[in-house]
Amino acid sequence: MDYKSLPKPFYILAPMDDVTDVVFRRIVTECAEPDLFFTEFVNVDGLQSAGRDRVLNKLRKLASERSTVAQVWGKNPENYYKTAKELVQMGFVGIDINMGCPEKSIVGNGCCSAFILPENRSLASQVIEAVQSAVEGKIPVSVKTRLGFNEVDYSWHEHLLKHNLNMLTVHARTRKEMSKVPADWSKLEPIVKLRNQLSPSTLIVGNGDVTSRKQGFELASKHNIDGVMIGRGIFTDPFVFAKDSPWQDYSKEQKIELLKRHVELFDKTWMPGERNFDMLKKFAKVYINGFDGASDMRVHIMECKSAQELLEHIKTLQ
Numbered sequence: 001m002d003y004k005s006l007p008k009p010f011y012i013l014a015p016m017d018d019v020t021d022v023v024f025r026r027i028v029t030e031c032a033e034p035d036l037f038f039t040e041f042v043n044v045d046g047l048q049s050a051g052r053d054r055v056l057n058k059l060r061k062l063a064s065e066r067s068t069v070a071q072v073w074g075k076n077p078e079n080y081y082k083t084a085k086e087l088v089q090m091g092f093v094g095i096d097i098n099m100g101c102p103e104k105s106i107v108g109n110g111c112c113s114a115f116i117l118p119e120n121r122s123l124a125s126q127v128i129e130a131v132q133s134a135v136e137g138k139i140p141v142s143v144k145t146r147l148g149f150n151e152v153d154y155s156w157h158e159h160l161l162k163h164n165l166n167m168l169t170v171h172a173r174t175r176k177e178m179s180k181v182p183a184d185w186s187k188l189e190p191i192v193k194l195r196n197q198l199s200p201s202t203l204i205v206g207n208g209d210v211t212s213r214k215q216g217f218e219l220a221s222k223h224n225i226d227g228v229m230i231g232r233g234i235f236t237d238p239f240v241f242a243k244d245s246p247w248q249d250y251s252k253e254q255k256i257e258l259l260k261r262h263v264e265l266f267d268k269t270w271m272p273g274e275r276n277f278d279m280l281k282k283f284a285k286v287y288i289n290g291f292d293g294a295s296d297m298r299v300h301i302m303e304c305k306s307a308q309e310l311l312e313h314i315k316t317l318q
Helices: 022-031 052-059 077-090 104-108 112-116 118-135 154-161 185-198 213-223 252-269 294-302 307-317
Strands: 010-013 036-043 068-073 094-098 141-146 167-171 203-207 227-230
Touching (some): 077 094, 094 167, 104 112, 112 118, 112 141, 118 141, 118 154, 141 154, 154 167, 167 185, 167 227, 185 203, 203 213, 213 227
Parallel strands (some): 010 227, 036 068, 094 141, 141 167, 167 203
């Protein structure tokens, strides 16, 4: 896929661990499909180790998927190179390098948003160059990052743009801010100006606090952004990418049916032990809300121990 052929603005479902697996991507496709999907975070060092099988299921995708980007993270450039070679063969439409995750243990290990720090930028360059070398121009290479580490630092984005990335996604908060303050999309504007000067072909994507397609369009138009990434907004509306979402008018029965569909797909897709069943429970807050008794219903769902038990419980709700 050539990202330049995407509409303006285009919309992306953000990578979220234990959320954007092959099952949820199918559910979102059936509700309202974005222009691009991102996988969960895939650790290249784990993938190229004896623990490979525990990581590999994060790359499970359907043959019918034509717009899924693999998001990778890790520390070793050689493992990025080897993984990128594999991802091209697997049929992903792009590779995105996670240089923005703020999770303390990951950052402490020198990965993700730790790359923002000046002392780690040489390694960041090695990582990007390893992936670009591996794909040989066959698929796009992008980076997802933040405004800075402890404070906004545009020298970081300048550093990244010198690598002629196909796309750069910026979460409109610093690593220090986590998600504790509102995303400030106005701070993306200097990055757009840097792009125009250094790498005009790089698409700039904004991320942070978008809860509707309309809001995303307004933000992209106001700040001259090419694309919009939506993460947590999907938890408030599975149809968030629709031009006219029907979610507000969904009945209790329709919401329960959508949960059932998700659980059935999970049960058919994953063998026992392949994925933690608890990841499925978090979706209860997506579907089971907005009607009388929803809170009590979610409590009972949380008590279920398997997909089959949850499906049996859902029968009692219909």
